Structure formats: C-alpha cells, structure tokens
Amino acid sequence: MADNMEPPVSLRSPPPEEARGALGRPGGAALLQVEGLRSGYGEAVVVQGISLALEQGQSLALLGRNGTGKTTLLNTLVGVTRRYQGRIMLAGQDITALPPHLRAAAGIGWVPQERNIFKSLTVDENLTAVARLGPWTVQRAYEMFPRLAERKSNMGNQLSGGEQQMLAVARALVLNPKLLLLDEPLEGLAPIIVEELLRSIARVVRDEGMSAIIVEQNPRMILPITHNAVVLDRGAVVHEGVSAELMADRERLDRWLAVAKH
Helix, strand or coil: CCCCCCCCCCCCCCCCHHCCCCCCCCCEEEEEEEEEEEEEECEEEEEEEEEEEEEEEEEEEECCCCCCCCCHHHHHCCCCCCEEEEEEEECCEEEECCHHHHHHHHCCCEEECHHHHHHHCCCHHHCCCCCCCCCCCHHHHHCCCCHHHHHHEHHHHHHHHHHHHHHHHHHHCCCCEEEEEEECCCCCCHHHHHHHHHHHHHHHHCCCCCEEEEHHHCHHHHHCCCEEEEEEECCEEEEEHHHHHHCCCHHHHHHHHHHHHC
C-alpha cells in the first residue's frame, strides 16, 4: 500500500461527540472490558498489562509500529495466546478462561491476517457453513460484496487475494457477532480493492453500528472511519483518544506511527 494513499473522499470520521466515552470510561456501557491483560507466546510476554474498553456500537483503531503487540492483543481476545494475567469481559460475560470456539459462540467474530476461509469450498458454502441467525444473512453479505455474489460458485482457492479477504470479512459478518476483530484487512491488496473493502468496512462499523477493533498499519486509512484510537508501543498503551483528533495531530502520528506506514 502506498505511503501517500488517502481514504476515499466520502469517508468521514464520526463526529467527536459520538466518539466521546467510546473507550468505556466510567458511565459508559462497555461491550468489551479488558483489565490488566498480560499475554504472549510460550515464555515471551508481548502484551504488557493492557486495560481498555469499547462501548456497544463503537469502533476502535488499534495502531502501532510492527511488533508492538497489536496482533497479539487480538489473538488474546480470541483465545489463541498464553494469558499470564488479566480479565476479559464481553457483554457482561467473563470470557477469560473460555476456549476460542466458545468465545466465538459468545459473540467474537475474527478476521485474522491469514484470511481464514475454506479454500476447498465454494464461496456460497463458506458462508452458509458458518451463518447464524441474525441481521447479517448470506444475502446481505452478497449485497455488501457484489464480487462474491458473482463468484458464489467459485472455490475459495479460485479467488483473488482481495476477494478472499472480502469472503473472510463476510464469513465473520454472517456469524452475527457482538464484536468484530479485523487484523490488517487491507494488507497487500491492490488500491482499487483497498478502496472497495474500506468502503464496506466503513458501512459496517459506521453506518450499521457494528462494534469493531481494527488493526491497520496505515493510520490515515482507518482513522477516518473509526470513533476512537489506541496506539501501542512495546506491548503497552501509549495513547488513547478520539480518532479524528489523532488524525489531525501530525506530530503525534509522526512520533508513534511514522515507520508504521507501508
């Protein structure tokens, strides 16, 4: 992705007044509450005591240079890392000790960097195999991603990288999750696909009100469509606030994220 790529002009940050309190400060009804989380792999501690919260209907940009713990934090929410300390609450339920499949059942929809699809199934089978009752039906997913509708009979391994990413996002949506986790959904995609996918993500998190945490290397792509932002450095939170305000603060962006661009 080019360093100077800007988001489509029609994408606008939610008004700051909508974003206030979206990080779960006292008085807010937090959908996700993370308290004192330390996690990693084996004996390596990557996430260093992170606490954060996300309110229902709010979106969070999770930013930071490579290797700062962004993916590890998402993986810990999903339940595929080693947790050393801390607690995770989702919609009032303590999911800290739950295995990944029960966290998914509790309402976490995850799109990892690896584009988690069944390559030996058709597009339609990929969606119908995981769909649950709720507002996001397979038909709505096709309306969101017309390319998938055109290729509904194609096998997963017959799709382009961008189409596979669209399918991965669509699979997460038809789970009808309470919380959507997107790990670098725009990585390695052609600019025209980036624009198309970014518009779809903006519709989901801004217009449809899906609660989401989005990891992205280029802050200028994702800040305009999210309510709030958290910046990680060395596994710890070094900044949290309104996305629009961080977008306008060039000095802070350069200090924390200058080498995070593609």
